[in-house]
Amino acid sequence: MRDLLDHLRSGRVCYSTxxxxxxxGDSLELLAQLPADSVDLFITSPPFPLLRQKAYGNEDQQRYVAWLTEFAKLAKDALKSTGSLVIDIGGAYQRGLPVRSLHQFRALLAFVDELGYRLAEEFYWYNPSKLPSPIEWVNKRKIRAKDAVNTVWWLSKTDEPKADVGKVRIPYSESMKRLLADPARYYTPKDRPSQHSIGEAFGRDNGGALPxxxxxxxxxxxxxxxxxxxxxxxxxSHPARFPLKLPLFFIEMCTDPGDLVVDFFAGSNTTGRAAEDLDRRWLSFELDRSYAAESAVRFIYDQGPENILKSIRQMTKGKALVVNGPF
Incomplete structure:
Protein backbone atom coordinates (compact mmCIF):
# COMPACT_ATOMS: atom_id res chain seq x y z
CA MET A 1 0.00 0.00 0.00
CA ARG A 2 2.80 2.40 0.76
CA ASP A 3 4.16 1.83 -2.78
CA LEU A 4 0.75 2.72 -4.22
CA LEU A 5 0.55 5.90 -2.20
CA ASP A 6 3.98 6.93 -3.46
CA HIS A 7 2.53 6.87 -7.00
CA LEU A 8 -0.26 9.30 -6.13
CA ARG A 9 1.81 12.47 -6.09
CA SER A 10 -0.98 14.87 -7.05
CA GLY A 11 -3.25 13.94 -4.14
CA ARG A 12 -2.97 14.40 -0.39
CA VAL A 13 -3.69 11.66 2.11
CA CYS A 14 -6.58 12.75 4.27
CA TYR A 15 -6.54 9.70 6.53
CA SER A 16 -5.28 6.15 6.42
CA THR A 17 -6.05 2.84 8.09
CA GLY A 25 -7.49 15.31 -5.07
CA ASP A 26 -8.63 15.29 -8.69
CA SER A 27 -9.63 11.72 -9.55
CA LEU A 28 -8.57 12.09 -13.18
CA GLU A 29 -5.04 12.93 -12.08
CA LEU A 30 -5.01 10.22 -9.41
CA LEU A 31 -6.32 7.51 -11.74
CA ALA A 32 -3.65 8.38 -14.28
CA GLN A 33 -0.98 7.76 -11.63
CA LEU A 34 -2.15 4.29 -10.61
CA PRO A 35 0.19 1.56 -11.87
CA ALA A 36 -1.06 -0.58 -14.75
CA ASP A 37 -2.65 -3.88 -13.75
CA SER A 38 -2.81 -2.94 -10.07
CA VAL A 39 -6.52 -2.75 -9.22
CA ASP A 40 -8.83 -5.71 -8.66
CA LEU A 41 -12.09 -3.77 -8.45
CA PHE A 42 -13.25 -0.25 -9.12
CA ILE A 43 -16.64 0.40 -7.59
CA THR A 44 -18.16 3.85 -7.60
CA SER A 45 -21.27 5.96 -7.91
CA PRO A 46 -20.54 9.11 -9.92
CA PRO A 47 -22.55 12.31 -9.60
CA PHE A 48 -25.65 11.87 -11.76
CA PRO A 49 -26.53 14.40 -14.51
CA LEU A 50 -29.54 15.80 -12.67
CA LEU A 51 -31.37 18.85 -13.95
CA ARG A 52 -30.98 20.69 -10.66
CA GLN A 53 -27.41 21.49 -9.59
CA LYS A 54 -26.42 19.74 -6.35
CA ALA A 55 -23.88 20.66 -3.69
CA TYR A 56 -21.64 17.70 -4.60
CA GLY A 57 -21.07 18.92 -8.18
CA ASN A 58 -23.15 16.90 -10.61
CA GLU A 59 -22.35 17.28 -14.31
CA ASP A 60 -24.54 18.76 -17.03
CA GLN A 61 -26.45 16.16 -19.08
CA GLN A 62 -24.99 17.36 -22.40
CA ARG A 63 -21.39 16.48 -21.60
CA TYR A 64 -21.98 13.76 -19.02
CA VAL A 65 -21.06 10.75 -21.15
CA ALA A 66 -17.80 12.26 -22.46
CA TRP A 67 -16.90 13.41 -18.93
CA LEU A 68 -17.52 9.98 -17.38
CA THR A 69 -15.76 8.12 -20.20
CA GLU A 70 -12.51 9.91 -19.29
CA PHE A 71 -12.58 8.25 -15.86
CA ALA A 72 -13.53 4.83 -17.24
CA LYS A 73 -10.60 4.90 -19.70
CA LEU A 74 -8.06 5.57 -16.96
CA ALA A 75 -9.66 2.92 -14.74
CA LYS A 76 -9.31 0.33 -17.52
CA ASP A 77 -5.59 1.05 -17.78
CA ALA A 78 -5.16 0.38 -14.05
CA LEU A 79 -7.33 -2.76 -13.90
CA LYS A 80 -5.86 -6.22 -13.68
CA SER A 81 -6.90 -8.58 -16.47
CA THR A 82 -9.21 -10.31 -13.97
CA GLY A 83 -10.51 -7.03 -12.55
CA SER A 84 -13.91 -5.33 -12.75
CA LEU A 85 -15.43 -1.87 -12.91
CA VAL A 86 -18.80 -1.61 -11.16
CA ILE A 87 -20.55 1.70 -11.67
CA ASP A 88 -23.90 2.77 -10.23
CA ILE A 89 -25.68 5.33 -12.43
CA GLY A 90 -29.12 6.68 -11.58
CA GLY A 91 -31.68 7.85 -14.07
CA ALA A 92 -32.93 11.36 -14.82
CA TYR A 93 -35.50 13.19 -16.91
CA GLN A 94 -34.86 15.59 -19.77
CA ARG A 95 -35.22 19.25 -18.89
CA GLY A 96 -38.87 20.32 -18.72
CA LEU A 97 -40.19 17.06 -20.20
CA PRO A 98 -41.65 13.85 -18.75
CA VAL A 99 -39.19 11.95 -20.95
CA ARG A 100 -36.21 10.02 -19.66
CA SER A 101 -32.59 10.81 -20.38
CA LEU A 102 -30.58 7.99 -21.95
CA HIS A 103 -27.28 9.02 -20.34
CA GLN A 104 -26.66 5.77 -18.46
CA PHE A 105 -27.18 3.70 -21.62
CA ARG A 106 -25.05 6.02 -23.74
CA ALA A 107 -22.32 5.74 -21.12
CA LEU A 108 -22.49 1.95 -21.27
CA LEU A 109 -22.21 1.97 -25.07
CA ALA A 110 -19.24 4.33 -24.89
CA PHE A 111 -17.49 2.10 -22.35
CA VAL A 112 -17.98 -0.98 -24.52
CA ASP A 113 -17.69 0.41 -28.06
CA GLU A 114 -15.01 3.06 -27.51
CA LEU A 115 -12.98 1.68 -24.60
CA GLY A 116 -13.30 -2.06 -25.13
CA TYR A 117 -14.93 -3.03 -21.84
CA ARG A 118 -17.04 -6.19 -21.68
CA LEU A 119 -20.45 -5.99 -20.04
CA ALA A 120 -20.19 -8.90 -17.59
CA GLU A 121 -23.76 -8.32 -16.41
CA GLU A 122 -26.23 -5.55 -15.80
CA PHE A 123 -27.59 -5.17 -12.27
CA TYR A 124 -30.50 -3.09 -11.02
CA TRP A 125 -30.47 -1.60 -7.55
CA TYR A 126 -34.05 -1.34 -6.31
CA ASN A 127 -34.41 1.17 -3.48
CA PRO A 128 -37.92 0.64 -2.02
CA SER A 129 -37.52 3.66 0.25
CA LYS A 130 -36.65 6.15 -2.50
CA LEU A 131 -38.71 9.34 -2.38
CA PRO A 132 -41.04 10.15 -5.31
CA SER A 133 -39.28 12.26 -7.91
CA PRO A 134 -39.41 14.40 -9.92
CA ILE A 135 -42.18 16.10 -7.98
CA GLU A 136 -43.73 17.70 -11.07
CA TRP A 137 -44.36 14.43 -12.91
CA VAL A 138 -44.93 12.07 -9.96
CA ASN A 139 -46.50 14.04 -7.11
CA LYS A 140 -48.24 16.96 -8.80
CA ARG A 141 -49.40 15.77 -12.21
CA LYS A 142 -49.21 12.05 -11.41
CA ILE A 143 -48.29 11.05 -14.94
CA ARG A 144 -45.16 9.04 -14.08
CA ALA A 145 -44.37 6.35 -11.51
CA LYS A 146 -41.77 6.76 -8.80
CA ASP A 147 -38.23 6.14 -10.07
CA ALA A 148 -36.88 3.52 -7.65
CA VAL A 149 -34.23 1.66 -9.67
CA ASN A 150 -30.63 2.55 -10.54
CA THR A 151 -28.67 0.79 -13.26
CA VAL A 152 -25.44 -0.80 -12.06
CA TRP A 153 -23.10 -1.85 -14.84
CA TRP A 154 -20.64 -4.65 -14.03
CA LEU A 155 -17.89 -4.24 -16.61
CA SER A 156 -14.68 -6.16 -17.10
CA LYS A 157 -11.45 -5.98 -19.02
CA THR A 158 -11.70 -9.56 -20.32
CA ASP A 159 -14.43 -12.14 -20.87
CA GLU A 160 -13.81 -13.91 -17.55
CA PRO A 161 -13.17 -11.51 -14.65
CA LYS A 162 -12.71 -12.87 -11.16
CA ALA A 163 -16.13 -13.59 -9.64
CA ASP A 164 -17.86 -16.08 -7.36
CA VAL A 165 -21.60 -15.62 -6.91
CA GLY A 166 -21.54 -18.42 -4.36
CA LYS A 167 -19.94 -15.98 -1.89
CA VAL A 168 -22.97 -13.66 -1.95
CA ARG A 169 -25.77 -16.12 -1.36
CA ILE A 170 -28.99 -14.76 0.10
CA PRO A 171 -31.26 -16.33 2.77
CA TYR A 172 -33.64 -19.02 1.54
CA SER A 173 -37.32 -18.20 1.24
CA GLU A 174 -39.68 -19.74 3.78
CA SER A 175 -41.00 -22.18 1.16
CA MET A 176 -37.45 -23.28 0.32
CA LYS A 177 -36.71 -23.81 4.00
CA ARG A 178 -39.75 -26.09 4.23
CA LEU A 179 -38.60 -28.01 1.16
CA LEU A 180 -35.10 -28.50 2.58
CA ALA A 181 -36.52 -29.70 5.89
CA ASP A 182 -38.65 -32.36 4.15
CA PRO A 183 -37.71 -32.77 0.46
CA ALA A 184 -39.87 -35.84 -0.12
CA ARG A 185 -43.01 -33.99 0.93
CA TYR A 186 -42.54 -30.80 -1.05
CA TYR A 187 -40.43 -31.69 -4.08
CA THR A 188 -40.29 -34.29 -6.85
CA PRO A 189 -37.55 -34.06 -9.51
CA LYS A 190 -39.11 -33.49 -12.95
CA ASP A 191 -38.86 -31.55 -16.19
CA ARG A 192 -40.56 -28.17 -16.28
CA PRO A 193 -42.80 -27.10 -19.20
CA SER A 194 -39.90 -24.86 -20.28
CA GLN A 195 -37.90 -28.12 -20.76
CA HIS A 196 -35.51 -27.19 -17.95
CA SER A 197 -34.62 -30.30 -15.96
CA ILE A 198 -34.76 -29.88 -12.18
CA GLY A 199 -32.81 -32.70 -10.56
CA GLU A 200 -32.00 -33.99 -7.09
CA ALA A 201 -29.46 -31.23 -6.44
CA PHE A 202 -32.30 -28.71 -6.25
CA GLY A 203 -33.20 -30.00 -2.79
CA ARG A 204 -29.68 -29.65 -1.40
CA ASP A 205 -28.91 -27.07 1.29
CA ASN A 206 -26.10 -24.87 -0.02
CA GLY A 207 -26.25 -22.33 2.79
CA GLY A 208 -28.41 -19.89 0.87
CA ALA A 209 -29.90 -19.10 -2.53
CA LEU A 210 -27.97 -17.62 -5.44
CA PRO A 211 -28.80 -13.92 -5.87
CA SER A 237 -23.89 14.46 6.02
CA HIS A 238 -22.98 13.85 2.40
CA PRO A 239 -26.20 14.24 0.36
CA ALA A 240 -25.58 11.35 -2.07
CA ARG A 241 -24.61 8.18 -0.23
CA PHE A 242 -25.19 4.65 -1.41
CA PRO A 243 -25.98 1.97 1.19
CA LEU A 244 -23.19 -0.16 2.65
CA LYS A 245 -24.77 -3.38 1.36
CA LEU A 246 -24.24 -2.34 -2.26
CA PRO A 247 -20.41 -2.19 -2.27
CA LEU A 248 -20.31 -5.12 0.17
CA PHE A 249 -22.10 -7.30 -2.41
CA PHE A 250 -19.72 -6.56 -5.28
CA ILE A 251 -16.55 -6.54 -3.18
CA GLU A 252 -17.46 -9.95 -1.78
CA MET A 253 -18.37 -11.34 -5.21
CA CYS A 254 -15.48 -9.95 -7.28
CA THR A 255 -12.47 -9.90 -4.92
CA ASP A 256 -10.59 -11.89 -2.30
CA PRO A 257 -9.07 -10.71 1.00
CA GLY A 258 -6.01 -8.58 0.32
CA ASP A 259 -7.19 -7.47 -3.15
CA LEU A 260 -7.25 -3.76 -3.99
CA VAL A 261 -10.59 -1.90 -4.26
CA VAL A 262 -10.73 1.71 -5.53
CA ASP A 263 -13.56 4.26 -5.49
CA PHE A 264 -12.83 7.43 -7.51
CA PHE A 265 -16.02 9.28 -6.49
CA ALA A 266 -15.75 8.40 -2.83
CA GLY A 267 -18.03 11.00 -1.18
CA SER A 268 -18.70 9.74 2.35
CA ASN A 269 -16.45 6.70 1.68
CA THR A 270 -19.01 3.91 1.98
CA THR A 271 -16.76 1.82 -0.29
CA GLY A 272 -13.70 2.25 1.93
CA ARG A 273 -15.67 1.20 4.99
CA ALA A 274 -17.01 -1.88 3.18
CA ALA A 275 -13.55 -2.86 1.92
CA GLU A 276 -12.07 -2.40 5.40
CA ASP A 277 -14.75 -4.65 6.88
CA LEU A 278 -14.02 -7.36 4.29
CA ASP A 279 -10.22 -7.25 4.76
CA ARG A 280 -9.50 -5.74 1.33
CA ARG A 281 -6.96 -3.03 0.63
CA TRP A 282 -8.62 0.15 -0.57
CA LEU A 283 -8.08 3.61 -1.98
CA SER A 284 -10.77 6.29 -2.10
CA PHE A 285 -10.49 9.52 -4.10
CA GLU A 286 -12.54 12.62 -3.31
CA LEU A 287 -12.09 16.07 -4.83
CA ASP A 288 -13.74 17.98 -1.96
CA ARG A 289 -11.36 18.04 1.01
CA SER A 290 -14.20 18.72 3.45
CA TYR A 291 -16.18 15.68 2.33
CA ALA A 292 -13.01 13.58 2.44
CA ALA A 293 -12.20 14.69 5.99
CA GLU A 294 -15.74 14.24 7.27
CA SER A 295 -15.89 10.69 5.87
CA ALA A 296 -13.37 9.71 8.56
CA VAL A 297 -16.41 9.57 10.83
CA ARG A 298 -16.94 6.06 9.47
CA PHE A 299 -13.66 5.00 11.12
CA ILE A 300 -13.35 7.20 14.24
CA TYR A 301 -16.99 7.41 15.38
CA ASP A 302 -16.08 5.92 18.78
CA GLN A 303 -13.47 8.54 19.73
CA GLY A 304 -15.83 11.13 21.27
CA PRO A 305 -17.24 14.31 19.67
CA GLU A 306 -14.39 16.66 20.68
CA ASN A 307 -11.65 14.37 19.40
CA ILE A 308 -13.54 13.71 16.16
CA LEU A 309 -14.09 17.40 15.51
CA LYS A 310 -10.44 18.14 16.22
CA SER A 311 -9.32 15.44 13.79
CA ILE A 312 -11.68 16.65 11.05
CA ARG A 313 -10.49 20.25 11.42
CA GLN A 314 -6.86 19.13 11.17
CA MET A 315 -7.56 17.03 8.07
CA THR A 316 -9.48 19.88 6.43
CA LYS A 317 -6.39 22.07 6.91
CA GLY A 318 -4.14 19.48 5.28
CA LYS A 319 -2.92 17.22 8.08
CA ALA A 320 -3.14 13.45 7.54
CA LEU A 321 -4.77 11.29 10.20
CA VAL A 322 -3.62 7.75 10.94
CA VAL A 323 -6.48 5.54 12.12
CA ASN A 324 -5.74 2.34 14.06
CA GLY A 325 -2.02 2.59 13.50
CA PRO A 326 0.11 2.76 10.31
CA PHE A 327 -0.06 0.40 7.32
Whole structure:
Protein backbone atom coordinates (compact mmCIF):
# COMPACT_ATOMS: atom_id res chain seq x y z
CA MET A 1 0.00 0.00 0.00
CA ARG A 2 2.80 2.40 0.76
CA ASP A 3 4.16 1.83 -2.78
CA LEU A 4 0.75 2.72 -4.22
CA LEU A 5 0.55 5.90 -2.20
CA ASP A 6 3.98 6.93 -3.46
CA HIS A 7 2.53 6.87 -7.00
CA LEU A 8 -0.26 9.30 -6.13
CA ARG A 9 1.81 12.47 -6.09
CA SER A 10 -0.98 14.87 -7.05
CA GLY A 11 -3.25 13.94 -4.14
CA ARG A 12 -2.97 14.40 -0.39
CA VAL A 13 -3.69 11.66 2.11
CA CYS A 14 -6.58 12.75 4.27
CA TYR A 15 -6.54 9.70 6.53
CA SER A 16 -5.28 6.15 6.42
CA THR A 17 -6.05 2.84 8.09
CA UNK A 18 -4.20 -0.46 8.16
CA UNK A 19 -5.87 -1.42 4.88
CA UNK A 20 -6.44 1.77 2.93
CA UNK A 21 -6.42 5.51 2.53
CA UNK A 22 -8.71 8.40 1.63
CA UNK A 23 -6.97 10.70 -0.86
CA UNK A 24 -8.11 14.25 -1.48
CA GLY A 25 -7.49 15.31 -5.07
CA ASP A 26 -8.63 15.29 -8.69
CA SER A 27 -9.63 11.72 -9.55
CA LEU A 28 -8.57 12.09 -13.18
CA GLU A 29 -5.04 12.93 -12.08
CA LEU A 30 -5.01 10.22 -9.41
CA LEU A 31 -6.32 7.51 -11.74
CA ALA A 32 -3.65 8.38 -14.28
CA GLN A 33 -0.98 7.76 -11.63
CA LEU A 34 -2.15 4.29 -10.61
CA PRO A 35 0.19 1.56 -11.87
CA ALA A 36 -1.06 -0.58 -14.75
CA ASP A 37 -2.65 -3.88 -13.75
CA SER A 38 -2.81 -2.94 -10.07
CA VAL A 39 -6.52 -2.75 -9.22
CA ASP A 40 -8.83 -5.71 -8.66
CA LEU A 41 -12.09 -3.77 -8.45
CA PHE A 42 -13.25 -0.25 -9.12
CA ILE A 43 -16.64 0.40 -7.59
CA THR A 44 -18.16 3.85 -7.60
CA SER A 45 -21.27 5.96 -7.91
CA PRO A 46 -20.54 9.11 -9.92
CA PRO A 47 -22.55 12.31 -9.60
CA PHE A 48 -25.65 11.87 -11.76
CA PRO A 49 -26.53 14.40 -14.51
CA LEU A 50 -29.54 15.80 -12.67
CA LEU A 51 -31.37 18.85 -13.95
CA ARG A 52 -30.98 20.69 -10.66
CA GLN A 53 -27.41 21.49 -9.59
CA LYS A 54 -26.42 19.74 -6.35
CA ALA A 55 -23.88 20.66 -3.69
CA TYR A 56 -21.64 17.70 -4.60
CA GLY A 57 -21.07 18.92 -8.18
CA ASN A 58 -23.15 16.90 -10.61
CA GLU A 59 -22.35 17.28 -14.31
CA ASP A 60 -24.54 18.76 -17.03
CA GLN A 61 -26.45 16.16 -19.08
CA GLN A 62 -24.99 17.36 -22.40
CA ARG A 63 -21.39 16.48 -21.60
CA TYR A 64 -21.98 13.76 -19.02
CA VAL A 65 -21.06 10.75 -21.15
CA ALA A 66 -17.80 12.26 -22.46
CA TRP A 67 -16.90 13.41 -18.93
CA LEU A 68 -17.52 9.98 -17.38
CA THR A 69 -15.76 8.12 -20.20
CA GLU A 70 -12.51 9.91 -19.29
CA PHE A 71 -12.58 8.25 -15.86
CA ALA A 72 -13.53 4.83 -17.24
CA LYS A 73 -10.60 4.90 -19.70
CA LEU A 74 -8.06 5.57 -16.96
CA ALA A 75 -9.66 2.92 -14.74
CA LYS A 76 -9.31 0.33 -17.52
CA ASP A 77 -5.59 1.05 -17.78
CA ALA A 78 -5.16 0.38 -14.05
CA LEU A 79 -7.33 -2.76 -13.90
CA LYS A 80 -5.86 -6.22 -13.68
CA SER A 81 -6.90 -8.58 -16.47
CA THR A 82 -9.21 -10.31 -13.97
CA GLY A 83 -10.51 -7.03 -12.55
CA SER A 84 -13.91 -5.33 -12.75
CA LEU A 85 -15.43 -1.87 -12.91
CA VAL A 86 -18.80 -1.61 -11.16
CA ILE A 87 -20.55 1.70 -11.67
CA ASP A 88 -23.90 2.77 -10.23
CA ILE A 89 -25.68 5.33 -12.43
CA GLY A 90 -29.12 6.68 -11.58
CA GLY A 91 -31.68 7.85 -14.07
CA ALA A 92 -32.93 11.36 -14.82
CA TYR A 93 -35.50 13.19 -16.91
CA GLN A 94 -34.86 15.59 -19.77
CA ARG A 95 -35.22 19.25 -18.89
CA GLY A 96 -38.87 20.32 -18.72
CA LEU A 97 -40.19 17.06 -20.20
CA PRO A 98 -41.65 13.85 -18.75
CA VAL A 99 -39.19 11.95 -20.95
CA ARG A 100 -36.21 10.02 -19.66
CA SER A 101 -32.59 10.81 -20.38
CA LEU A 102 -30.58 7.99 -21.95
CA HIS A 103 -27.28 9.02 -20.34
CA GLN A 104 -26.66 5.77 -18.46
CA PHE A 105 -27.18 3.70 -21.62
CA ARG A 106 -25.05 6.02 -23.74
CA ALA A 107 -22.32 5.74 -21.12
CA LEU A 108 -22.49 1.95 -21.27
CA LEU A 109 -22.21 1.97 -25.07
CA ALA A 110 -19.24 4.33 -24.89
CA PHE A 111 -17.49 2.10 -22.35
CA VAL A 112 -17.98 -0.98 -24.52
CA ASP A 113 -17.69 0.41 -28.06
CA GLU A 114 -15.01 3.06 -27.51
CA LEU A 115 -12.98 1.68 -24.60
CA GLY A 116 -13.30 -2.06 -25.13
CA TYR A 117 -14.93 -3.03 -21.84
CA ARG A 118 -17.04 -6.19 -21.68
CA LEU A 119 -20.45 -5.99 -20.04
CA ALA A 120 -20.19 -8.90 -17.59
CA GLU A 121 -23.76 -8.32 -16.41
CA GLU A 122 -26.23 -5.55 -15.80
CA PHE A 123 -27.59 -5.17 -12.27
CA TYR A 124 -30.50 -3.09 -11.02
CA TRP A 125 -30.47 -1.60 -7.55
CA TYR A 126 -34.05 -1.34 -6.31
CA ASN A 127 -34.41 1.17 -3.48
CA PRO A 128 -37.92 0.64 -2.02
CA SER A 129 -37.52 3.66 0.25
CA LYS A 130 -36.65 6.15 -2.50
CA LEU A 131 -38.71 9.34 -2.38
CA PRO A 132 -41.04 10.15 -5.31
CA SER A 133 -39.28 12.26 -7.91
CA PRO A 134 -39.41 14.40 -9.92
CA ILE A 135 -42.18 16.10 -7.98
CA GLU A 136 -43.73 17.70 -11.07
CA TRP A 137 -44.36 14.43 -12.91
CA VAL A 138 -44.93 12.07 -9.96
CA ASN A 139 -46.50 14.04 -7.11
CA LYS A 140 -48.24 16.96 -8.80
CA ARG A 141 -49.40 15.77 -12.21
CA LYS A 142 -49.21 12.05 -11.41
CA ILE A 143 -48.29 11.05 -14.94
CA ARG A 144 -45.16 9.04 -14.08
CA ALA A 145 -44.37 6.35 -11.51
CA LYS A 146 -41.77 6.76 -8.80
CA ASP A 147 -38.23 6.14 -10.07
CA ALA A 148 -36.88 3.52 -7.65
CA VAL A 149 -34.23 1.66 -9.67
CA ASN A 150 -30.63 2.55 -10.54
CA THR A 151 -28.67 0.79 -13.26
CA VAL A 152 -25.44 -0.80 -12.06
CA TRP A 153 -23.10 -1.85 -14.84
CA TRP A 154 -20.64 -4.65 -14.03
CA LEU A 155 -17.89 -4.24 -16.61
CA SER A 156 -14.68 -6.16 -17.10
CA LYS A 157 -11.45 -5.98 -19.02
CA THR A 158 -11.70 -9.56 -20.32
CA ASP A 159 -14.43 -12.14 -20.87
CA GLU A 160 -13.81 -13.91 -17.55
CA PRO A 161 -13.17 -11.51 -14.65
CA LYS A 162 -12.71 -12.87 -11.16
CA ALA A 163 -16.13 -13.59 -9.64
CA ASP A 164 -17.86 -16.08 -7.36
CA VAL A 165 -21.60 -15.62 -6.91
CA GLY A 166 -21.54 -18.42 -4.36
CA LYS A 167 -19.94 -15.98 -1.89
CA VAL A 168 -22.97 -13.66 -1.95
CA ARG A 169 -25.77 -16.12 -1.36
CA ILE A 170 -28.99 -14.76 0.10
CA PRO A 171 -31.26 -16.33 2.77
CA TYR A 172 -33.64 -19.02 1.54
CA SER A 173 -37.32 -18.20 1.24
CA GLU A 174 -39.68 -19.74 3.78
CA SER A 175 -41.00 -22.18 1.16
CA MET A 176 -37.45 -23.28 0.32
CA LYS A 177 -36.71 -23.81 4.00
CA ARG A 178 -39.75 -26.09 4.23
CA LEU A 179 -38.60 -28.01 1.16
CA LEU A 180 -35.10 -28.50 2.58
CA ALA A 181 -36.52 -29.70 5.89
CA ASP A 182 -38.65 -32.36 4.15
CA PRO A 183 -37.71 -32.77 0.46
CA ALA A 184 -39.87 -35.84 -0.12
CA ARG A 185 -43.01 -33.99 0.93
CA TYR A 186 -42.54 -30.80 -1.05
CA TYR A 187 -40.43 -31.69 -4.08
CA THR A 188 -40.29 -34.29 -6.85
CA PRO A 189 -37.55 -34.06 -9.51
CA LYS A 190 -39.11 -33.49 -12.95
CA ASP A 191 -38.86 -31.55 -16.19
CA ARG A 192 -40.56 -28.17 -16.28
CA PRO A 193 -42.80 -27.10 -19.20
CA SER A 194 -39.90 -24.86 -20.28
CA GLN A 195 -37.90 -28.12 -20.76
CA HIS A 196 -35.51 -27.19 -17.95
CA SER A 197 -34.62 -30.30 -15.96
CA ILE A 198 -34.76 -29.88 -12.18
CA GLY A 199 -32.81 -32.70 -10.56
CA GLU A 200 -32.00 -33.99 -7.09
CA ALA A 201 -29.46 -31.23 -6.44
CA PHE A 202 -32.30 -28.71 -6.25
CA GLY A 203 -33.20 -30.00 -2.79
CA ARG A 204 -29.68 -29.65 -1.40
CA ASP A 205 -28.91 -27.07 1.29
CA ASN A 206 -26.10 -24.87 -0.02
CA GLY A 207 -26.25 -22.33 2.79
CA GLY A 208 -28.41 -19.89 0.87
CA ALA A 209 -29.90 -19.10 -2.53
CA LEU A 210 -27.97 -17.62 -5.44
CA PRO A 211 -28.80 -13.92 -5.87
CA UNK A 212 -30.48 -12.39 -8.90
CA UNK A 213 -29.30 -9.25 -10.66
CA UNK A 214 -32.07 -7.25 -8.95
CA UNK A 215 -30.61 -6.01 -5.66
CA UNK A 216 -33.34 -4.83 -3.29
CA UNK A 217 -31.44 -2.61 -0.83
CA UNK A 218 -33.25 0.20 1.02
CA UNK A 219 -31.32 3.44 1.37
CA UNK A 220 -33.29 4.64 4.36
CA UNK A 221 -30.68 4.60 7.12
CA UNK A 222 -31.94 7.70 8.90
CA UNK A 223 -30.13 6.83 12.10
CA UNK A 224 -27.07 4.77 11.22
CA UNK A 225 -23.68 5.35 12.80
CA UNK A 226 -22.50 7.79 10.12
CA UNK A 227 -25.64 9.93 10.24
CA UNK A 228 -25.86 9.85 14.04
CA UNK A 229 -22.29 11.05 14.35
CA UNK A 230 -22.73 13.80 11.75
CA UNK A 231 -25.84 15.01 13.54
CA UNK A 232 -24.10 14.95 16.91
CA UNK A 233 -21.19 16.95 15.53
CA UNK A 234 -23.46 19.48 13.86
CA UNK A 235 -22.27 19.20 10.27
CA UNK A 236 -24.28 18.02 7.25
CA SER A 237 -23.89 14.46 6.02
CA HIS A 238 -22.98 13.85 2.40
CA PRO A 239 -26.20 14.24 0.36
CA ALA A 240 -25.58 11.35 -2.07
CA ARG A 241 -24.61 8.18 -0.23
CA PHE A 242 -25.19 4.65 -1.41
CA PRO A 243 -25.98 1.97 1.19
CA LEU A 244 -23.19 -0.16 2.65
CA LYS A 245 -24.77 -3.38 1.36
CA LEU A 246 -24.24 -2.34 -2.26
CA PRO A 247 -20.41 -2.19 -2.27
CA LEU A 248 -20.31 -5.12 0.17
CA PHE A 249 -22.10 -7.30 -2.41
CA PHE A 250 -19.72 -6.56 -5.28
CA ILE A 251 -16.55 -6.54 -3.18
CA GLU A 252 -17.46 -9.95 -1.78
CA MET A 253 -18.37 -11.34 -5.21
CA CYS A 254 -15.48 -9.95 -7.28
CA THR A 255 -12.47 -9.90 -4.92
CA ASP A 256 -10.59 -11.89 -2.30
CA PRO A 257 -9.07 -10.71 1.00
CA GLY A 258 -6.01 -8.58 0.32
CA ASP A 259 -7.19 -7.47 -3.15
CA LEU A 260 -7.25 -3.76 -3.99
CA VAL A 261 -10.59 -1.90 -4.26
CA VAL A 262 -10.73 1.71 -5.53
CA ASP A 263 -13.56 4.26 -5.49
CA PHE A 264 -12.83 7.43 -7.51
CA PHE A 265 -16.02 9.28 -6.49
CA ALA A 266 -15.75 8.40 -2.83
CA GLY A 267 -18.03 11.00 -1.18
CA SER A 268 -18.70 9.74 2.35
CA ASN A 269 -16.45 6.70 1.68
CA THR A 270 -19.01 3.91 1.98
CA THR A 271 -16.76 1.82 -0.29
CA GLY A 272 -13.70 2.25 1.93
CA ARG A 273 -15.67 1.20 4.99
CA ALA A 274 -17.01 -1.88 3.18
CA ALA A 275 -13.55 -2.86 1.92
CA GLU A 276 -12.07 -2.40 5.40
CA ASP A 277 -14.75 -4.65 6.88
CA LEU A 278 -14.02 -7.36 4.29
CA ASP A 279 -10.22 -7.25 4.76
CA ARG A 280 -9.50 -5.74 1.33
CA ARG A 281 -6.96 -3.03 0.63
CA TRP A 282 -8.62 0.15 -0.57
CA LEU A 283 -8.08 3.61 -1.98
CA SER A 284 -10.77 6.29 -2.10
CA PHE A 285 -10.49 9.52 -4.10
CA GLU A 286 -12.54 12.62 -3.31
CA LEU A 287 -12.09 16.07 -4.83
CA ASP A 288 -13.74 17.98 -1.96
CA ARG A 289 -11.36 18.04 1.01
CA SER A 290 -14.20 18.72 3.45
CA TYR A 291 -16.18 15.68 2.33
CA ALA A 292 -13.01 13.58 2.44
CA ALA A 293 -12.20 14.69 5.99
CA GLU A 294 -15.74 14.24 7.27
CA SER A 295 -15.89 10.69 5.87
CA ALA A 296 -13.37 9.71 8.56
CA VAL A 297 -16.41 9.57 10.83
CA ARG A 298 -16.94 6.06 9.47
CA PHE A 299 -13.66 5.00 11.12
CA ILE A 300 -13.35 7.20 14.24
CA TYR A 301 -16.99 7.41 15.38
CA ASP A 302 -16.08 5.92 18.78
CA GLN A 303 -13.47 8.54 19.73
CA GLY A 304 -15.83 11.13 21.27
CA PRO A 305 -17.24 14.31 19.67
CA GLU A 306 -14.39 16.66 20.68
CA ASN A 307 -11.65 14.37 19.40
CA ILE A 308 -13.54 13.71 16.16
CA LEU A 309 -14.09 17.40 15.51
CA LYS A 310 -10.44 18.14 16.22
CA SER A 311 -9.32 15.44 13.79
CA ILE A 312 -11.68 16.65 11.05
CA ARG A 313 -10.49 20.25 11.42
CA GLN A 314 -6.86 19.13 11.17
CA MET A 315 -7.56 17.03 8.07
CA THR A 316 -9.48 19.88 6.43
CA LYS A 317 -6.39 22.07 6.91
CA GLY A 318 -4.14 19.48 5.28
CA LYS A 319 -2.92 17.22 8.08
CA ALA A 320 -3.14 13.45 7.54
CA LEU A 321 -4.77 11.29 10.20
CA VAL A 322 -3.62 7.75 10.94
CA VAL A 323 -6.48 5.54 12.12
CA ASN A 324 -5.74 2.34 14.06
CA GLY A 325 -2.02 2.59 13.50
CA PRO A 326 0.11 2.76 10.31
CA PHE A 327 -0.06 0.40 7.32
Missing amino acids: RRGAMIS SNLLAIPNSQSNDMYLRTCKKLGFP
